[in-house]
Amino acid sequence: MGLDQFAYKVSQEGDREELAYWRKHNRLQGWMEERYTDKGGKEEFNCVDLELGEDDILDLEVAIDDKELPETGGFFFGNDSYSEYDGEYGDKGTDQKFIKDAKAALDDGWRIVYSCWW
Secondary structure, three states, X not given: OOOEEEEEEEOOOOOEEEEEEEEOOHHXXXXXXXXXXXXXXXXXXXXXXXEEOHHHHHHHHHHHHOOOOOOOOOXXXXXXXXXXOOOOOOOXXXXXXXXXXXXXXXXXXXEEEEEEEO
């Protein structure tokens, strides 16, 4: 059991296609939870969809490039996800690919949604 995270592109008809999957990337979770709260989310941020617009994706890109994702802990979240962020098994490549794919999907008229389960 642990933190599983997904990003999807969603068509106008509601069809979902997975863009990215992360496992125990707690810093990304912290960034997404902050964004969820900033957008007025009040529920526990678990099994809740967070829609990300163009500004959100650009802000996330800066946080990734500047290595400014917030330190985030949780019982199911694992060790600090920056401990091997840039290494062979790190999440930075997945994060960067997600940004690229999300921008392209938004340009093509898709919506972007992040969801987690822990």
